[in-house]
Amino acid sequence: MSARPGPAAAVAVIGAAAGVAAILMLLKPPVETEALSLQTAQDCHSCHAAVYAEWEASHHAYAYLNPEVRKLSQDFRNEECLACHAPRPVLSFQAGERVLARSSDRGAGVDCMSCHLRPQGGIATSNPRPSSSAPCQPVYEPRLAGVDMCASCHNQHQTVDQWRASDAEIRGDNCLGCHMEDAFRAGGRRGRHHGFPAGHDRDALLKAVTLTSGSDADGRPWVELHNVGAGHNFPTDERSRAADLQLRWQDEAGAWQAWQRLHRFRDPYRDETDLTNTQLPSQQVWRKVLDPPAPGRAGEVRLLYRTQPFLPDADSVEMYRVGWPQ
Amino acid sequence: MICSWLAHRWNSRPRCGVASLLVLVAACGESAADPAYAVINPVDWHSGTGVSQHLAEHAAQLLPAAPPELVEEVAELLDSLAVGGNLARRAGARLQDLEADLRSVALLSLVEDRLTELGVRRFAYAWLRDTGIEAMLPRLCLRLKYEKDSWSAVCIAHTLLLHGNGAGLEALDNLLRQEQQDGSLQTARAYADEVLALLPTWSDQAPPQDFAARWEHLQEVRGRWASQRLLTPEEEQPETFAPRLEAELWRFMAQFLSQPLRPVDDARFVLMRQRACSVPLLLAAAEDPDRYVREHALQTMAWIGPAVGHWCRAHALDLGAALERALQDPALRPRALEALGASGMAELGSLIAPFLSGDSFEERTAAANALLRCAGSDHLDLVTRALEDPQWPRLSNEARFSLWTLRLALQPEVESEYPVELWDAVPETERARRQRWSQERASRVNS
Numbered sequence: 001m002s003a004r005p006g007p008a009a010a011v012a013v014i015g016a017a018a019g020v021a022a023i024l025m026l027l028k029p030p031v032e033t034e035a036l037s038l039q040t041a042q043d044c045h046s047c048h049a050a051v052y053a054e055w056e057a058s059h060h061a062y063a064y065l066n067p068e069v070r071k072l073s074q075d076f077r078n079e080e081c082l083a084c085h086a087p088r089p090v091l092s093f094q095a096g097e098r099v100l101a102r103s104s105d106r107g108a109g110v111d112c113m114s115c116h117l118r119p120q121g122g123i124a125t126s127n128p129r130p131s132s133s134a135p136c137q138p139v140y141e142p143r144l145a146g147v148d149m150c151a152s153c154h155n156q157h158q159t160v161d162q163w164r165a166s167d168a169e170i171r172g173d174n175c176l177g178c179h180m181e182d183a184f185r186a187g188g189r190r191g192r193h194h195g196f197p198a199g200h201d202r203d204a205l206l207k208a209v210t211l212t213s214g215s216d217a218d219g220r221p222w223v224e225l226h227n228v229g230a231g232h233n234f235p236t237d238e239r240s241r242a243a244d245l246q247l248r249w250q251d252e253a254g255a256w257q258a259w260q261r262l263h264r265f266r267d268p269y270r271d272e273t274d275l276t277n278t279q280l281p282s283q284q285v286w287r288k289v290l291d292p293p294a295p296g297r298a299g300e301v302r303l304l305y306r307t308q309p310f311l312p313d314a315d316s317v318e319m320y321r322v323g324w325p326q
Numbered sequence: 327m328i329c330s331w332l333a334h335r336w337n338s339r340p341r342c343g344v345a346s347l348l349v350l351v352a353a354c355g356e357s358a359a360d361p362a363y364a365v366i367n368p369v370d371w372h373s374g375t376g377v378s379q380h381l382a383e384h385a386a387q388l389l390p391a392a393p394p395e396l397v398e399e400v401a402e403l404l405d406s407l408a409v410g411g412n413l414a415r416r417a418g419a420r421l422q423d424l425e426a427d428l429r430s431v432a433l434l435s436l437v438e439d440r441l442t443e444l445g446v447r448r449f450a451y452a453w454l455r456d457t458g459i460e461a462m463l464p465r466l467c468l469r470l471k472y473e474k475d476s477w478s479a480v481c482i483a484h485t486l487l488l489h490g491n492g493a494g495l496e497a498l499d500n501l502l503r504q505e506q507q508d509g510s511l512q513t514a515r516a517y518a519d520e521v522l523a524l525l526p527t528w529s530d531q532a533p534p535q536d537f538a539a540r541w542e543h544l545q546e547v548r549g550r551w552a553s554q555r556l557l558t559p560e561e562e563q564p565e566t567f568a569p570r571l572e573a574e575l576w577r578f579m580a581q582f583l584s585q586p587l588r589p590v591d592d593a594r595f596v597l598m599r600q601r602a603c604s605v606p607l608l609l610a611a612a613e614d615p616d617r618y619v620r621e622h623a624l625q626t627m628a629w630i631g632p633a634v635g636h637w638c639r640a641h642a643l644d645l646g647a648a649l650e651r652a653l654q655d656p657a658l659r660p661r662a663l664e665a666l667g668a669s670g671m672a673e674l675g676s677l678i679a680p681f682l683s684g685d686s687f688e689e690r691t692a693a694a695n696a697l698l699r700c701a702g703s704d705h706l707d708l709v710t711r712a713l714e715d716p717q718w719p720r721l722s723n724e725a726r727f728s729l730w731t732l733r734l735a736l737q738p739e740v741e742s743e744y745p746v747e748l749w750d751a752v753p754e755t756e757r758a759r760r761q762r763w764s765q766e767r768a769s770r771v772n773s
Binding site (some may be wrong): 013037039040064065070073076077079083088092097098100102103104105106107156271273 | 440441585586587590591593618621625629636657660687688690692695708720722723724727751752753754755756758759
């Protein structure tokens with residue numbers, strides 16, 4: 001067989017040769033990798049135990065085993081759902097393009113290989129000068145820390161487009177400033193936390209918005225929800241997420257009446273044709289002046305976050321509560 | 327016929343040309359890639375005819391778009407049908423007078439629009455059933471995915487059946503299995519029972535008399551549709567689709583190019599539910615210049631399963647030869663192996679077997695899965711070696727589970743169980759998938 005690479009190969013070779021990294025690679029002494037078969041997340045565990053533990057507790061590691069996903073996908077009999085929940089390495093697709101499913105080690109969900117395995121070989125790192133003696137052969141790959149890395153899976157519901165439309169100073173260079181905090185690794189090396197906190201993490205949620213209240217010149221109470229800390233809409237991505245502002249007043253005798261919904265922030269399911277998208281975009285404020293049943297009557301507003309819209313109040317996260325008179 | 331490249335692999339399990347190429351590139355100092363994910367592609371796909379070109383060739387046959395004013399008029403006419411009396415008679419007459427193509431596309435637009443009122447939608451389905459042209463079938467079939475009204479779902483199933491397509495039988499089955507009995511469900515069930523009575527029968531079979539017999543008959547027809555895409559044992563595997571129907575299928579195939587998910591999912595939903603003469607169309611798409619089209623086409627074939635094998639058998643098509651190029655491309659090879667295995671043709675076992683010790687982890691998993699779905703007892707030895715030989719290239723837990731399942735299927739008389747560690751290492755969903763594949767072996771195409 002004549003060794004004539006197709007056009008894709010030519011592009012890959014030229015592309016790599018253009019990078020400084022490739023020249024460094026050429027100078028690099030050969031590394032013994034025969035014994036190291038890197039195929040699954042488990043294979044990274046022995047040397048990167050701290051990263052592994054962070055990842056293992058994250059929703060990326062849970063993407064395949066998550067009972068919510070299993071239920072909705074009929075235990076993945078609906079194979080459409082495998083693509084992002086048990087993907088092949090993202091770097092084997094064009095930047096930002098759709099990923100496809102893998103057949104091996106699906107239980108590991110969005111695993112180390114999904115983000116780090118390079119189709120040309122080696123492990124992708126955002127470190128421009130990676131250790132040349134590291135047995136896993138880290139190679140500088142600018143795509144790793146880029147937004148398109150996340151877009152392959154997270155732009156289905158426009159999170160990345162929302163990020164692109166948000167203010168430069170909050171948005172930062174990529175998603176990692178908010179979703180991968182600094183972590184310190186053995187030997188003092190600076191690393192990044194692989195827990196990807198968001199909707200399932202109360203602290204992360206609290207960073208997204210503030211709820212404030214007051215009374216206007218006529219003494220009428222008001223509330224404001226401000227998206228101060230999310231570089232995209234709140235709540236973003238998954239259409240099932242909902243954030244509800246609820247209101248209640250005291251009656252004449254001073255007893256609390258039932259909570260009523262004041263406003264729901266949510267991107268509705270496609271078949272909910274009577275609803276529109278009410279997510280709160282980055283940096284925007286939602287404000288409402290309230291009508292108490294009688295002047296000066298005590299009232300409260302709280303913000304509940306639900307991972308799905310039908311979740312009972314008791315199972316939702318109460319993020320904030322404000323009240324009058326102040 | 328199997329190409330020399332494959333024969334070569336077969337005999338010696340060589341590091342083939344693909345691998346040596348990779349090694350060449352890798353010699354620049356990087357480790358050899360896992361070839362399943364390699365960007366280095368030995369197959370030049372650019373020469374193939376793309377889906378858009380296929381679609382362009384069928385342009386003259388495609389259904390026209392429905393003019394919005396016509397859709398509005400048809401909606402009003404259908405609305406008047408509900409009123410009854412003279413108004414309804416006039417509306418019916420006007421609908422009859424419309425040109426058949428235009429009427430069909432207007433009705434399709436109405437059932438596809440989420441905002442169409444239920445009453446109008448039901449009338450639209452009924453008119454499609456009674457007057458729709460065959461080229462509507464792919465779009466109508468897609469309604470099975472989205473239609474939530476039970477009566478309408480039965481009507482879709484009925485219409486598809488009238489055109490020889492059994493894709494709606496599953497919806498009938500689901501409906502009749504439901505326990506709860508509210509009012510709207512009852513009307514739908516009564517209609518479903520009527521449709522059961524219309525299911526085709528064959529020469530040595532008396533038409534079923536009571537519900538129990540009709541139910542049993544449904545199960546038989548449904549099983550045949552699932553495994554062969556035929557409704558009766560007397561039917562022959564059709565050679566091709568009518569040109570206009572084929573044009574509409576290319577329209578769906580072109581959606582494989584979409585980056586947003588839904589159009590791709592819709593296309594796969596429709597294409598896997600057609601009669602098995604979709605095989606040559608899918609094989610053509612498996613050679614598309616676009617990587618996603620090739621992937622989705624092969625995956626659709628794998629989802630169709632043994633019906634692909636039955637069709638190939640009926641038309642003496644060598645599936646191994648047809649997928650030769652796909653097998654040469656390391657990125658596509660796992661999908662090609664899966665499509666081969668899913669066809670359930672036992673003779674393909676020997677083509678797949680060498681890949682069980684192939685160059686990449688992912689490829690070996692695909693080969694194991696494929697063997698589970700088609701291989702016969704002539705591969706028992708290989709399976710045992712792969713499971714027991716410590717020198718065997720590393721296999722994923724999924725691959726090992728597939729091989730174990732195959733071993734159990736090939737030796738039902740031997741009492742044996744999965745090793746506990748293996749059982750625990752494979753998610754329940756994947757164990758269940760392999761149980762289903764094992765059961766599907768009953769409809770394999772035996773040589």
